[in-house]
Amino acid sequence: MKNILALLCVGILLGLAVAGCGEPSPTPAPAPAPAPSPAPATSPQTPKSGGTFRYINPRGPANTIGWLAEPGPPLGLYACTMMEGLVDVDYKGTVKPKLATAWTIAPDLTSITFTLRLGVKFHDGTDFNAAVAKWNYDQFLAAKLANVKDVSSVDVIDNNTIKINLKKYSNTLLSTLTSTYMVSKAAFDKVGKDGLRWNPVGTGPFKFVSFERDVVLKVARFPDYWQKGKPYLDAIEAHFIIDPLTASAAFEAGEADAIGGDVAKVLYDLGQKGNQVLKSYTGAITLIPDSKNPDSVWSNLKVRQAVDYAIDRDAIVKARGFGLWTTTYEFAPPDASAYIKDLPARTYNPEKAKQLLAEAGYPNGFTTKIIGDSSTTDKEATVAVQGFLSKVGIEAQLDWVDFAGFVQYVMGGWKDAILACANGFSAANLNQGIDFVWSQTAAFFPSVLKTDQLQTLLNESMGAKDYDPALVQKVLRYMHDEVMFLPLYCITRGHAVKPYVHDTGFYTQQSWAVFTPADTWLSK
């Protein structure tokens, strides 16, 4: 008996060691997959009612899930199950009715009139109408939120019509209004914003059940939802698991039906195991030089161009992208309407890079620093960039900082260095991303030279009544010519989803963080 016990102990230890060593041999880097495009919006099968859809995300909502009229990070992924705005915008930029059935932009571009949907009820049983919509917008205006910065006031025309008066027209307005979710005024009068913050009362297909920070958010079907017959699911549970290995193990063990994230290797592996991988471009990894600082070597256009030629993007994407990255030379993702197909890309050419450096007065190169965001930027890919720069004589020291430290650079500025970080965009309306980050009024990247010419082009593009890809391309060409930043590769965010889950709508909407909970159904 003693011998058996002893053998058992040793066996357990050996088992653990073997399990540790038993990892499959390193996965060879796959060939780059075709460029991702949004998942199909609908499934050909007939939807089935019932069931609970459980999905995993690394982080839950930070500061609120029910009161949005105050500064703070947005939370579309969680709010979209319970709350709705006047309109929706899909991945391609098409504006679709939601709580508004129609809208008219005034010919002089000074206002937008919305016709509101009749018969919509909040989760507390009260009616959604023009007075409530105006009250909601008044809260956003009082909080001076950036997403209503171009709105001056809101008028009630009749019970189901409101007019949003504008200080300045921008074709990004409808896109930004998608996140101004409507909240029940009656609930606010009863519990105030502190009460609403963690007990959302919206008009969405699901109503709030419970929220446990870092654990789970539970919502249940709202029987009085205005889209009759929807939602199909009985409930949705969002589970928050921060460790990607644990999250992926929980998904594989059947503890969830979908898992979201941006770790390319994890998504690739889950895709290889028969799961659907829904994905879309959410941004590009870029190098951003401090071009505004006249004393910096990076203020020299030829130096920036040289670096653009010096980096072999294709090699990096092939080695590290697991089929989820795509080489890029511009701000627009390849599936955006404003993507410039004939852009004169500065493809890998180290000789040309050396020549440009010599012309710029640096024939022997120079030393610099790459400041990397350790939370979003692939370290190995950045080391590869460092290697390519070294080949043309630029010795770059790598400085990895955590998110907290990196934000300080992004918002406060940096000197004699390039930032390596993810740069988000929305393919639906690129004006929005450019305005948020690269306009002269944007709080981000103050060390980048944002010229009057760029601002003029951007104003022209944003001021057009309808989103015009040709005007956006002018902005993009200017940014490319000036090498304001160096896009290296487009990154994708994705969800691995079990085969029995249908019509989640992940990545079919303007924001990667929003899906279509009312349409989602399970066939198991």
Next chain:
Amino acid sequence: MTTYIIRRLVQAFFVLIIVTLLVFLAMHLLPGDPILIFVSSGELKNTSSEEIEALRQQFGLDRPLLLQYVDWLAGVARGDFGISITHRRPVMDEISRRLPITFQLSALALVISTAIGLPAGVVCAVRRGKWVDTIVTVLANAGITIPVFWLGIMLIYLFALKMGWLPVQGFTPLTVDFWKGMRQMVMPVFCLSIFSISSTTRQTRSSMLEVMRQDYIRTAWAKGLKERVVIMKHGLKNGLIPIVTLLGMSFSFIVGGSVLIENVFNIPGMSRLMVNAVFVQDYPIVQGFVLLIAVTILLTNLIVDISYGWLDPRIRYG
């Protein structure tokens, strides 16, 4: 004894002030700004400087550092640990929700490590050089050297993914679902206690070997006392002082280890709250947590010191 305890408590008060001040300054000296982190996280969103300034004022971060610290201390004296920057909830609410989870895991790990480590050490000492001593010593050495996060991942792979015996992650209060809660706790508690079991075994073995060589033990054997009486009454009690010291320190190790374990097993305890708070520089949460841990460690040390007097009556406190 009373005078000794009062003196230790007064010392503890000053230690707490120094610890909280150091942590407060360290957090503020780190690069980064909690408000900028707060508005920059998540989806792409425009943010105005007015929004940023309003948030800074709301959390009192626009005031001088010393004033912020004094205000925080005054709040603590009233039982108010402030409002979390990211959660916008009272820090005490968050701590009181998380603390029982970490406490449950840590206490269980401590009990298990004592219940296994102590007898295992005694058996090894009494059977020195025999096969049981060899095997337990090898296992104890392995237990000390295995990194807990690696062990956690391996256990998930083996027992959750491959065998499907245990859930991968999560925490369920035993009052809600006893069996689910127990199954979820098996792997985290094992990981948390493995180091402590090993170190307690080694320390007990070494301490008992020392004691068992003493004359009074030989006398006890010569008197014809039963083995159980010689070992438990005369041997173990006299060998307990270094073991109790180690157990006191084990509590700190277990709480420290829970930072990794709560992350790997996705347990919403204090340590996970703390790690998240450090990354987003949520000062009120970090300060509240550090204060709580410091109080716990100081009290544990005090209890350990007091227990010396009970274990060895020759020890007297002036």
